[in-house]
Amino acid sequence: MTDFTPLQSLIGGGLIGLSAVLLMAFHGRIAGMTGLLAGVLPPLAADWPWRAAFLAGAAIAPMLWLASGWEISFSSPATPWTLATGGFVVGVGVVLGGGCPSGHGVCGIARFSKRLIAATLTFMATAFVSIFVLRHLIGAGS
Structure with missing residues (x-):
């Protein structure tokens, strides 16, 4: 839970x-x-400095949260191998889908982009079906 x-x-x-x-x-x-x-990995994009700053902020913010005394609780019944495999599968989906849920979902929906709304609905439907199959049909993670 x-x-x-x-x-x-x-x-x-x-x-x-x-x-x-x-x-x-x-x-x-x-x-x-x-x-x-992608812009901060070789070959570097011309605008890589602001990209690196944005990504650094995304990594530093949780550290500041923890330093302020709050905690981030996380537990997973999955093994590290399963998590790594899931990360790889998500990476493949990002390439095939032309982007990740953060760009499609947060920004695409806010811009009322029909294509990105459809992509986000596809991501979410796939996640719901996957979790249902894994937890209720296969019994993994119980």
Whole structure:
């Protein structure tokens, strides 16, 4: 069971939305994490410094949260191998889907992009079906 964390979720969601709005306002870019990451991996994009700063902020923010005394509880019945395999499968989906859920979901829905709304609905439906099959039909993670 996942812990109910409305305050942390509200703050985190607000910060994600704010960062997406600021990135669009100052750079005219969509806050898709995989697209940003692609620009800081060789070959470097011409605009890699702001990409690196944005990604660093995404990594540093949880550290500041922890340093302020709050905790981030996480537990998973999955093995590290299963998590790594899941990460690989998600990476393949990002390439096939032309982006990640952060860019499609947060920014695409906010811009009323029909294509990105359809992509987000596909991501979510696939996740719901996967979890249902794994937890209720196969019995994994019980």
